[in-house]
Structures are given as structure tokens and as C-alpha cells.
Amino acid sequence: MITTYYQLAAEAAETEHNPIIPLWQEVVLGIIAFGILCFVLMKFVFPMMEKTFAARVDAIEGGIKRAEAAQAEANQLLEQYRAQLAEARTEAARIRDEARADAEGIRQDVLAKAREESDRIIAAGNEQLAAQRESIVRDLRSEVGTLAVDLASKIVGEALADEARSRGTVERFIDELGAAGSAGGRR
Amino acid sequence: MTGQSTVLAADVPFPPSVEDFYLPSIVPWGGHDSYWFTKITALLWISVALIIIFFLVTYRKPKLVPTKKQWIAESIYGFVRNNIAVDMLGKRGINFAPYLTTLFVFILLMNFWAIVPFAQISPNSHIAFPAVLAVISYVMFIYIGMKHHGGLKYFKHALIPPAPWFILPLLIPIEFFSTFIVRPFSLAVRLFANMFAGHMLLLVFTLGGFAMLNANVWFAPFSVVSWAMTIALTFLEFLVICLQAYVFTVLTASYVQGALADEH
Numbered sequence: 291m292i293t294t295y296y297q298l299a300a301e302a303a304e305t306e307h308n309p310i311i312p313l314w315q316e317v318v319l320g321i322i323a324f325g326i327l328c329f330v331l332m333k334f335v336f337p338m339m340e341k342t343f344a345a346r347v348d349a350i351e352g353g354i355k356r357a358e359a360a361q362a363e364a365n366q367l368l369e370q371y372r373a374q375l376a377e378a379r380t381e382a383a384r385i386r387d388e389a390r391a392d393a394e395g396i397r398q399d400v401l402a403k404a405r406e407e408s409d410r411i412i413a414a415g416n417e418q419l420a421a422q423r424e425s426i427v428r429d430l431r432s433e434v435g436t437l438a439v440d441l442a443s444k445i446v447g448e449a450l451a452d453e454a455r456s457r458g459t460v461e462r463f464i465d466e467l468g469a470a471g472s473a474g475g476r477r
Numbered sequence: 478m479t480g481q482s483t484v485l486a487a488d489v490p491f492p493p494s495v496e497d498f499y500l501p502s503i504v505p506w507g508g509h510d511s512y513w514f515t516k517i518t519a520l521l522w523i524s525v526a527l528i529i530i531f532f533l534v535t536y537r538k539p540k541l542v543p544t545k546k547q548w549i550a551e552s553i554y555g556f557v558r559n560n561i562a563v564d565m566l567g568k569r570g571i572n573f574a575p576y577l578t579t580l581f582v583f584i585l586l587m588n589f590w591a592i593v594p595f596a597q598i599s600p601n602s603h604i605a606f607p608a609v610l611a612v613i614s615y616v617m618f619i620y621i622g623m624k625h626h627g628g629l630k631y632f633k634h635a636l637i638p639p640a641p642w643f644i645l646p647l648l649i650p651i652e653f654f655s656t657f658i659v660r661p662f663s664l665a666v667r668l669f670a671n672m673f674a675g676h677m678l679l680l681v682f683t684l685g686g687f688a689m690l691n692a693n694v695w696f697a698p699f700s701v702v703s704w705a706m707t708i709a710l711t712f713l714e715f716l717v718i719c720l721q722a723y724v725f726t727v728l729t730a731s732y733v734q735g736a737l738a739d740e741h
Contacts, residue, residue: 309495313605323522335533336554339550
């Protein structure tokens with residue numbers, strides 16, 4: 291085998307190779323091999339990489355977008371809360387105002403009622419006073435009559451005593467009284 | 478020591494020749510006129526398989542928050558996509574990013590075999606592979622140009638620069654020559670020659686070390702220097718590997734850019 295190797299080597303040495311002339315077998319194999327390589331890499335590998343790159347960009351941009359959306363939502367919520375707060379404040383102010391107005395109204399009512407009551411009481415007092423005065427006046431008037439009659443009778447009686455110191459009259463008077471008294475006592 | 482070195486050096490032909498790039502085939506074993514299954518084509522298939530497996534494994538279940546492997550795969554694609562395709566072609570570059578990335582990764586790994594122990598030869602040091610890639614780039618930019626400008630108008634656009642009429646007879650042949658003839662060759666030859674020369678350099682310094690040792694034992698220190706140079710050159714080779722992959726990709730993108738350009 292070694293001898294054939296050397297024989298072949300000797301033969302080959304005679305057939306000069308020109309390095310600038312391509313060997314057609316190698317050209318064919320080169321085309322096939324490189325073709326296979328291109329087919330596999332350009333069909334199965336690099337498009338996948340492009341897809342992955344795109345997905346990565348998408349993920350990052352999507353993340354940013356999501357963050358922006360969350361931010362916007364948060365802002366909106368804040369705005370909403372602020373609006374609600376302002377609304378609540380105005381509501382509270384309104385309620386306070388109303389309460390104040392109510393209190394004022396109630397106060398006015400109470401005052402009015404009190405005034406009315408006092409008026410009523412005063413009126414009742416006045417009336418009572420008037421009635422009492424009336425009755426007093428009536429009483430006085432009747433008393434004045436009796437007093438007048440008494441006075442008159444006293445004055446008249448004095449006069450009578452002064453004028454006619456007659457036992458007869460006085461005694462008659464006493465008798466009358468006594469009689470009236472006994473008669474009354476018996477009955 | 479002397480015996481050992483002669484044994485070592487007995488197998489070492491010096492100086493290295495073009496024939497060192499045409500290794501005996503693997504199937505049939507040792508064949509010299511069979512090129513279907515050689516170390517070169519084996520490395521080609523291994524490259525393709527490694528790249529496909531790498532990307533399919535790392536990108537089987539892509540997640541929004543990438544795992545470490547997924548991140549590496551995405552970084553490779555993202556590098557070509559953003560730093561070459563989008564930078565040069567704008568938004569339209571995204572459509573070309575998959576092809577440019579495939580091209581970049583393929584050339585990079587094919588070049589990389591030049592410094593991988595036990596492989597230590599790049600398939601791209603055979604002009605067939607750079608030529609295939611260059612022809613694809615060539616056909617692609619012409620096709621894109623014709624599609625963008627509408628058929629033959631592209632050639633009018635590409636060939637006739639806005640210049641005074643009396644210069645045009647000079648300019649049109651130059652434009653034609655540089656755009657439609659030189660481009661595919663320059664692309665292919667640049668990559669091929671870099672890898673070829675890199676391999677040749679490493680061969681020269683490695684084999685040179687043995688050759689000097691073989692010639693005279695007292696040259697041993699020079700052999701050591703020679704091998705140290707090999708290591709240094711391997712780092713240089715790494716730079717060239719990355720640079721050439723990048724350059725090929727950038728130039729392809731730039732040709733597409735030229736085809737898509739509306740102004741000169």
C-alpha cells in the first residue's frame with residue numbers, strides 16, 4: 291500500500307496543479323455545501339432571530355405602552371378623586387350653609403313663637419287684669435254701695451242719736467235687732 | 478539527536494510547493510486524481526455541519542431573554558446585521574443580513590481551519606470555494622441592480638458616470654472593467670491568495686526549521702527561531718482569517734450598495 295502511495299505521489303507530481311484554476315469537483319461540492327448552509331440558515335435560523343428581535347422590541351415597547359396606560363389611568367383616577375373631593379367639599383359647604391340657614395330659620399321660628407307666646411301671655415295677663423279690675427271694680431262698686439249705705443246709715447244713726455236721744459228709738463232698734471236675732475236663732 | 482532529526486527531516490520536502498496544497502484523497506485512499514473526498518472537502522462538510530448544528534442548537538427554542546448560547550448566536554447575526562448590512566445598506570440591509578451572515582460565518586470557519594491543529598489547511602486556499610462565493614456575490618449584485626433600476630437601465634446607470642461627454646469614452650471602459658470584470662476576480666483571488674499565502678508561510682517556517690536541522694545540527698537554534706516564528710505567524714494568520722472574512726462580507730455588501738444606489 292505504501293508503495294502504491296509513492297507511485298501515485300510520483301504520478302501526481304507529474305500532473306502539475308495550477309492554484310489559480312479551480313477544481314471543478316470542488317466547485318460542485320462548494321455550491322452544494324454552501325447552498326445547504328444558506329438554505330438552512332436563511333430559512334430556519336435568521337428569520338427566527340429577526341422575529342425574536344421584533345418580539346423583544348415589541349415587549350419593551352409594549353411594556354412602555356402598558357406603563358403609559360397605567361400612568362394615564364392613575365392620572366385619570368387622581369383627577370376623578372380630586373373632582374369627587376371638590377364635589378364633596380362643595381356638598382359639605384352646601385350642607386353647612388343649609389344647616390346654618392335651617393338653624394337661622396329655627397331660631398327665627400322659636401323667636402317668633404316665643405314672641406307670640408309672650409304676646410299671648412301678656413295678652414292673657416292683660417285680659418286677666420282687666421277681668422280682675424272689672425270684678426274688683428264691680429266688687430268695689432257694690433261695697434261702695436254698702437259702705438255708702440253703712441256710712442249713710444251710720445251717719446244717719448249718729449244724727450239720729452244726736453238729734454233725738456230718745457231711748458225709745460234706740461231701744462226699738464236694739465229690740466228689732468234682738469228680735470230678729472232670736473227669731474233667727476229659733477228658726 | 479542527529480539520527481532523530483534525519484528521520485524527521487527525511488519526510489520533509491523543502492521548499493514547499495503548490496503540490497503541498499493538493500493532498501492525496503481520502504476516498505479512494507491516497508488517490509491523486511480524485512477530488513470528491515479529500516481533506517479539503519471533508520473540512521468543507523465539517524464546516525457546514527458545525528455551523529448548521531451550532532445555529533440550530535442555539536436557536537432551537539428562542540427566548541425573549543436569551544440564554545448564553547442564544548446570545549452568542551444572536552451576537553454573530555447582530556454583528557453582521559447591524560455593523561455591515563444596516564450600516565451600509567440602511568433599512569434594506571435587513572433583507573440582506575441573513576445571506577451576509579451566512580457568508581461571513583462560512584468564510585470565517587473555512588478560513589479558521591488554517592490554524593486548527595491537525596486540520597491546518599483552509600479549504601479557501603483552493604480557489605474553487607472563494608470563486609463560488611465571488612460568483613454568487615457577482616450575480617447577486619447585478620441581479621439586484623437590474624431589479625432595482627429596471628433591466629438594462631442598471632448598466633446605463635452603472636457605466637455612465639455624470640461626466641463631460643468627451644471623457645466618457647475613457648470612463649465607460651474603465652467602469653465596465655472595474656465593475657463587471659475585476660470585481661469577481663478580486664473578491665475570489667483576495668481571499669484565496671491570503672489563505673494560500675498564509676498556509677505557505679506556515680509551511681515555510683515549519684518545514685524550514687526541519688530543513689535547517691537536517692542540513693546541520695548546529696542550525697538547531699535557528700530552527701527554534703523558525704518554529705517560534707510559526708507560532709507568531711499563527712496569530713497573524715488568525716488576524717488575517719477574521720479580516721478576510723470581514724472584508725469579503727463588507728465588499729459584497731458594498732457591491733449591493735452600489736447596485737442599489739440611485740446616485741453616483
